[in-house]
Amino acid sequence: MxxxxxxxxxxxxxxxxxxxxxxxxxxxxxxxxxxxxxxxxxxxxxxxxxxxxxxxxxxxxxxxxxxxxxxxxxxxxxxxxxxxxxxxxxxxxxxxxxxxxxxxxxxxxxxxxxxxxxxxxxxxxxxxxxxxxxxxxxxxxxxxxxxxxxxxxxxxxxxxxxxxxxxxxxxxxxxxxxxxxxxxxxxxxxxxxxxxxxxxxxxxxxASTPEAKQGLFAAGQTGYGRVFDVAQQVDWPTEFGGRAVANDYFDQWAGREDSMDEAARAQHRDAVAAQQFDVAHLYAGEGVADLTxxxxxxxxxxxxxxxxxxxxxxxxxx
Ligand SMILES: Cc1cc2nc3c(=O)[nH]c(=O)nc-3n(C[C@H](O)[C@H](O)[C@H](O)COP(=O)(O)O)c2cc1C
Incomplete structure (x- = not known):
């Protein structure tokens, strides 16, 4: 049509x-x-x-x-x-x-x-x-x-x-x-x-840090969900999840977001401050492996x- x-x-x-x-x-x-x-x-x-x-x-x-x-x-x-x-x-x-x-x-x-x-x-x-x-x-x-x-x-x-x-x-x-x-x-x-x-x-x-860009260049798979919103206590409506580079933190908490406590939030906060992307989030789509x-x-x-x-x-x- x-x-x-x-x-x-x-x-x-x-x-x-x-x-x-x-x-x-x-x-x-x-x-x-x-x-x-x-x-x-x-x-x-x-x-x-x-x-x-x-x-x-x-x-x-x-x-x-x-x-x-x-x-x-x-x-x-x-x-x-x-x-x-x-x-x-x-x-x-x-x-x-x-x-x-x-x-x-x-x-x-x-x-x-x-x-x-x-x-x-x-x-x-x-x-x-x-x-x-x-x-x-x-x-x-x-x-x-x-x-x-x-x-x-x-x-x-x-x-x-x-x-x-x-x-x-x-x-x-x-x-x-x-x-x-x-x-x-x-x-x-x-x-x-x-x-x-x-x-x-x-x-x-x-406007990303050099560390974030390096994290993207090394990335392979992505994951979709609410882990990083719950970690940061952001008020995104729950129907909209986020797609980000899959990392250890995402794998640990995906499907268990209701169990995330202050220790989990602090771990994420510290990793963002230190730009450590085995824990901190890097939002990106499934084509991220094209970035080198x-x-x-x-x-x-x-x-x-x-x-x-x-x-x-x-x-x-x-
Ligand atoms: C890091 C990042 C931040 C984004 N922030 C916004 C935003 O602020 N507002 C918005 O409408 N969409 C946002 N999006 C979604 C994009 O507008 C767009 O839908 C998406 O990037 C398209 O898919 P692609 O990343 O595979 O090209 C964001 C996407 C990424 C990767």
């Missing part, structure tokens, strides 16, 4: 590579967003529940330097306790604002009234109905392979197919897309582009842009 305008990102956001650097609270501040947008894709600032509106203003001034276009990603569940986040974004008028994970209809209505394009991440078909009702401009079909928080109900490819069959809105695919091969696949399926987080985690512009060394955001965008090269019929993209 999709009669998609497959140039939506290019037309609406003025970018040349149909790739959005997903909002990532922590690694994804203004510097990473700026570098991604400067390279021809579209960068977004990730905002966690603790950030005041002034933090968003400061990061936006970095992302938007030299009139560079950027977006902001808010967490819907956090907005009630942090209303100044939405106020800051309404004032800044970024080119795109995503509001995901929780009750986002009200914030989306205010953003739309202010003339700001909106997106939300959906993880199953109930989410799709809610997003259509809220009237977002852009859908992100985010499969369970994705890094950070979200649902683990449906994998990216089946979710993308189900969503594309049910809407004429532009759809981005997210979750486990780490290079030009994945981008080519979702464009062929009918997505207008990809919403990519993990592939940017090793960038020099990502530090690169620039421009390198990553250039690699993805290989998906756009014209292919000789019958020959694989390479």
């Amino acid at each position: 999709a009669t998609l305008d497959d140039m939506w990102l290019e037309d609406e956001l003025g970018i040349s590579v149909p790739l959005v650097g997903a909002p990532m609270a922590g690694p994804g501040g203004g510097r990473l967003a700026h570098a991604i947008s400067q390279a021809g894709a579209f960068g977004m600032i990730g905002v966690n529940q603790t950030r005041p509106g002034d933090w968003i203003r400061a990061e936006a001034s970095v992302a938007g330097a030299a009139e560079t276009s950027y977006g902001v990603g808010l967490m819907a569940w956090a907005l009630e306790a942090a209303p100044d986040q939405l106020e800051a974004v309404l004032e800044l008028q970024p080119a795109l604002v995503s509001v995901s994970f929780g009750a986002y209809a009200g914030p989306v209505a205010r953003l739309r009234d202010a003339g700001i394009r909106t997106a939300t991440q959906i993880g199953n078909l109930t989410d799709l109905d809610q997003a259509l009702e809220a009237g977002v401009d852009l859908l992100v079909a985010r499969g369970g392979e994705g890094g950070g928080h979200g649902r683990n109900d449906i994998a990216t490819l089946p979710l993308l197919q189900l969503v594309l069959d049910r809407t004429d809105l532009p759809v981005l695919a997210a979750g486990g897309i780490v290079n030009h091969r994945g981008l080519a696949a979702v464009l062929a399926a009918g997505a207008v582009g990809a919403w990519v987080g993990t592939a940017f985690l090793g960038c020099v512009e990502a 060394r530090e690169t620039t955001a421009a390198d990553v965008v250039a690699e993805f842009s290989r998906a756009l090269r014209r292919r000789t019929p019958g020959q694989p993209a390479s």
Whole structure:
């Protein structure tokens, strides 16, 4: 059914590579967003529940330097306790604002009234109905392979197919897309582009410690669940777990989160302070093994842009 305008990102956001650097609270501040947008894709600032509106203003001034276009990603569940986040974004008028994970209809209505394009991440078909009702401009079909928080109900490819069959809105695919091969696949399926987080985690512009980046370069498997939220006593709604690099601490507590006590929390806190990643968390998606060394955001965008090269019929993209 999709009669998609497959140039939506290019037309609406003025970018040349149909790739959005997903909002990532922590690694994804203004510097990473700026570098991604400067390279021809579209960068977004990730905002966690603790950030005041002034933090968003400061990061936006970095992302938007030299009139560079950027977006902001808010967490819907956090907005009630942090209303100044939405106020800051309404004032800044970024080119795109995503509001995901929780009750986002009200914030989306205010953003739309202010003339700001909106997106939300959906993880199953109930989410799709809610997003259509809220009237977002852009859908992100985010499969369970994705890094950070979200649902683990449906994998990216089946979710993308189900969503594309049910809407004429532009759809981005997210979750486990780490290079030009994945981008080519979702464009062929009918997505207008990809919403990519993990592939940017090793960038020099990502606001992570060198130790965290080394942990990602050494990583293999990921795990999904609530261990690290319970360890940090973060108020994420329980329906949204997180996907992170699987480590000893995750393996020890997965499925036993109710038993985590102050000693377990202190062990995690100390490991975060010491940047020890056999215990501390590293949020990342299933494609994390593709990260092997530090690169620039421009390198990553250039690699993805290989998906756009014209292919000789019958020959694989390479
Ligand atoms: C470290 C990290 C932090 C994230 N923080 C946010 C966030 O603040 N807001 C948000 O909407 N999504 C967040 N996400 C989810 C991403 O927007 C996106 O859905 C995900 O990265 C896509 O999957 P991929 O990592 O396999 O590319 C985060 C993901 C990661 C890896």
